[in-house]
Amino acid sequence: MKSIPIPLFFALCCCSFIINAFHVLGEISPEPEPVGYVLSCGVNDDGTDADGRKWVPDKKFLSSSNNKDDTEAATADFQDPSLPSAVPYMNARIFRSSSTSYKFPVMSESRLWLRLHFYPATYSNLDPFSSYFSVVANGVTLLNNFSAAITAKAFTQAYILREFSLMPVGSGDLNVTIAPSKQSYAFINGIEVIPMPDIFHQPAAFVGYGDETLDLHSSTLQTMFRLNVGGQYIAPNNDSGLTRAWYDDMPYLFGSSIGVTSQADKKKVDVRYSGDVTEDIAPLEVYSSARTMGPDSNVNKKFNLTWIFQVDANFTYVVRLHFCEFLLPKVNERVFDIFINNQTAQPGADVIAWSGSQGIPVYKDYATYISDQQGADEIWVALHPAQSSRLELYDSILNGLELFKVNDTNQNLAGPNPVPSEMLTNAEAEEKQFSTSGSKVGPLIGGVAGGVASCALVVALVAFVKKKQHNGGGSKTINPLPVYGSSHDSKSGKPHGGSHLMNIAAGLCRHFSLSDIKSGTKNFSESHVIGVGGFGKVYKGTIDGGTKVAIKRSNPSSEQGVHEFQTEIEMLSKLRHKHLVSLIGFCEEDGEMILVYDYMANGTLREHLYHTNKPPLSWKQRLEICIGAARGLHYLHTGARHTIIHRDVKTTNILLDENWVAKVSDFGLSKTGSTLNDTHVSTMVKGSFGYLDPEYFRRQQLTEKSDVYSFGVVLFEVLCARPVLDSSLQKEQVSLADYAQHCQRKGTLHKIIDPHIKDNINPECLKKFAEVAGKCLSEQGIDRPSIGDVLWNLEFCLQLQENPGGVEVAEDKANNAYDTHTATITVDEEMANNEVDSDRINPVFSMLVDPKGR
Incomplete structure (x- = not known):
């Protein structure tokens, strides 16, 4: 089968469709007016979803050709946390043959929306992966040999929605047949039949x-x-x-x-x-x-x-x-x-x-x-x-x-089932391997819902790297790089030297032998340790006769080290940007998992903010560091083939080189977001408390705005130079994010600014900086700015700090020439040219540098 990724955003929008759109009848109405049906399948009573929308039972709309109802009602064994509502997804109608179908009386000349909802869980001990079926509506094949379980697995989704616009039926019936393939079964959770205007009246x-x-x-x-x-x-x-x-x-x-x-x-x-x-x-x-x-x-x-x-x-x-x-x-x-x-x-x-x-x-x-x-x-x-x-x-x-x-000439709309990526399949195999070898990672939870949740835990990034050039209407395509999984030592569960990870990184980063690493770190001498994280210790080392590097060695007891190790290699071996830390290579030998990076002489940003003997950073230095980190995140969100969500933005993951250039690091928790779909990735919550997006925590739905929230916490941390969580303080002051917003609302933010910089900040610069940080911490992601907006405003803050009078003139001229308050600047020339030399002044911000405008 050929992998055809069907867009996922329709698999996620079903939770709020058709609020107060049409009246849903409990009984079939004989009146010749548009009637909509919103059915929850396999239930006996009306139900209400999370949006307060009413769903009625489907049984009265079933029609059998042999006067025998061979369907059955069933309830899912497990409710995936990413389901928007139990209604209609937790109940299903099971079909054993094609003799029973749905019949909807339709007395309207309008076109019809037909929306089909599927939650491929385990029903009545039936294996969801053995379900294959077709859906035919008035002679048009909508789905054929369709596997909701395979589709959900390929997209790491819990539920699927398909939407169709059907030709007018007139005064008659709409017949929808859901027929299982041979030696299989069919199921459906919800059906909507909604009259719609003819929006396709022109050729x-x-x-x-x-x-x-x-x-x-x-x-x-x-x-x-x-x-x-x-x-x-x-x-x-x-x-x-x-x-x-x-x-x-x-x-x-x-x-x-x-x-x-x-x-x-x-x-x-x-x-x-x-x-x-x-x-x-x-x-x-x-x-x-x-x-x-x-x-x-x-x-x-x-x-x-x-x-x-x-x-x-x-x-x-x-x-x-x-x-x-x-x-x-x-x-x-x-x-x-x-x-x-x-x-x-x-x-x-x-x-x-x-x-x-x-x-x-x-x-x-x-x-x-x-x-x-x-x-x-x-x-x-x-x-x-x-x-x-x-x-x-x-x-x-x-x-x-x-x-x-x-539809084609055969009245068909059905495409093939998608094929889960090789990386996803390997990740699932690894999960099963760890489970059977005594790992503490939990077993797969019932049906595909559990499989989806587990895959979301370990799914590696699907590396479709396509470099395409345009000129006018033309384009040139280079085939995607192959993606491989890793093999593991059966005893330790760690990768061994024969891993396919070498194939992933071939030509992109080096493979070091363990002897090289031991030589460069004096056999992992404690005197060379420069940091400790969740993955393990970080050592200062040397390679190639003296080149300084940072060497991150996995903690042998780490439960998530394998997945973070894979993700880091797959991510950083294909990403290059001035404001992302560079991966030089890796070592995978004798159960060791080791990553080798460029050495960052000035350590982490946090080391220079508090609990340190190092001299404090100036306000200008802090602004420039924030701008550099924002550029790195901006590249992740917009510069790669697909959106990349970092998922662990914090001051210890912002490193500083010898020239104080900021580089975003630690991609072990990163995920691709909105690659095939939608606006979010449903995934188990991971990250660092104090920086964690509350919307992500509540809904388990990750978006790039989750990074924006974390970066907003970083901005306040830079401004106030205090920990993001400090249990020694009074209750209302423990969380920096909450307390900074409280002070901002009360007009007392100036009282918690780092005393080392308080008197050196231009008031207009402080006002704009605090405004940006506050917006990043908005409760709902939709209300937060994009990282591109944040970057633009931080650049503006720097200009306000250095040349406030000139910026006012430039802003006025910019407003007259192009509405900068409504235009979101999201691209710079260096990225447009796939270059990373950001020593050049970004032309997008040239209007701020030159008060004469453009």
Whole structure:
């Protein structure tokens, strides 16, 4: 089977769909009006989910061809903590044959949303991995030989949601048949049948086929992606009654040239519907945010603004692009070309010319066919300034994006099951090995739910490293690097010298022999110890006749050392940035797990803040260190192929070299986030108390905003020079994060600032710095800034400290030229060029350095 990662964000949005959207009838209504059905399968009574939404039993909608109900109701053996609600997921309807199906009376000419919910747990002692089945709705095959358990395992998800837009039924019945494959069984937890407006009434231009178009009115479609480009998550109850969830586009952006985001200023521009574009197409919130390439035309000419989506091959897809120009008022100010998979979909796109006015939304549909003959399973959407036009600003803009799969000529929408990555499979095997060899790691918990939870514990990072170059509409792809698991000593459980880890790091970092390491550390002499962490001791050593290095040796009693060791190698062997600590190599021999890094002469940031005899850092030094650390985190969140969440940001993991350059270190707990999906990764909570994101702790859902929270604690720690947790203080002062926010609200923050720097901070700089730190600590991740926003504001703080008068002028000019309060700066030229020489002044912040503006 071929690995086709289906987007995960729809597997996570089911918890809040369709709040107050349609009335759900307890009895089948004979009235000829739109009726929606929201069914919890395998239950006898009505239930309410976590959002207060009512689900009714499914039994009365079952219809059997042999007048015999051969289905059964079952309850899951285990409730995964990442489930949003017990309703509808903890109960299921089990199907043993295809003789029983669902029949929904539908008296409406409208299209229908059909949403199917699956929680592949153990029901009635049935193995979830032995369940394979198809789903057919009025003759259209939606799923075929589908395994919810394999899909959930591949995506490390607990539950799955599939959403389809069905053709109008008219006054008749919608029949949904869930049929098990041979010698298997089928199941389903929840079904929604919801009337929807026809949002596919115009044909889509077929890319690469001249004037050919695709009529969508008579097609069944599967929703693959729905993104609020440049904006934040929009919950279904904020979608004008149409109950769609719109997600952040950041996880799907390619590379580091990700542009800037903007919000419409309501005082200046009235974003409003006009013509064919109504709230049915998209909410105004989608059209009130945008992503553009930025103000530097010279940089923009060199790059595309690009999104990448993984899809099933051998299907036609419709890419719907939403536009609203609220930044520029005139025709021919922003003109760009649209490319889909390197083919020109739209030359000379000018949103104002399309809409006729500023603030008026428009959308365009483009169809493309993805064939496996070219080995393709991706859709690239790229925007590039139209250089043929004589423009003052070379730029492009996008506000929203939707991607739909269209049924083929056989009335089929089903794709193959995804294949779990080799690294994930090996990680699961390791978990079982440790469990059977007496490890303290707990056994797998019932069904795939437990398997998913365990995999989330040990899953290594899926290293799809693709270096792609764009120029105009073209691209060049280099195949992903192979990923391998590690083998282990059967007695110690530690990797042995024949491990495939050498293959992972081949050509990227060195493999040291144990004798080399012992020689460089005087046989692990205690006099060479420079630090101790959860992984083990860190030694100062030498290699190659005198080169200083830091050598981290695993504690033999460490339970998580193997997984952290693997993750660190897989991560740092492929990441290079000035503000990330560099991995030189590793040693895996005789049960030892050893990592070799560049030596950081000035140790950790914490060593220079408190409980130390070292001279205190100046305020400027602290700002520069914070800026460097923010750059490193920014690269992790946006510069790699997929978002990387550090998960253990703290002052002991920010190292300082001989030039006081900050480098983020310790990637043993890091995870890829939003790689295939969604806005978060469901995972067991790990991190350091005092720095731990409370939302992550409560919901066990990790996002890049979890790193932002931890970094906010670091900022206050730098400002106040005290531990983040100090039990010797009064109760309200124990937690630095809580106490700093309390002082900030009371206007007494100045009382807890480090006395060594208190009199040297410019008041405006302090005000901005505290504001940024406070926002990082917002209770909900959605209210926190991105790390790009934090970086921008810290740069601004430094300029306020050094040149406050000049910055005020620059800020005024920047506001007039480009709204810096609504534009989120998230890219710099060094990252756009895949370079790491940040000794150069970042051109994004040049307006702060030069009071003359741009």
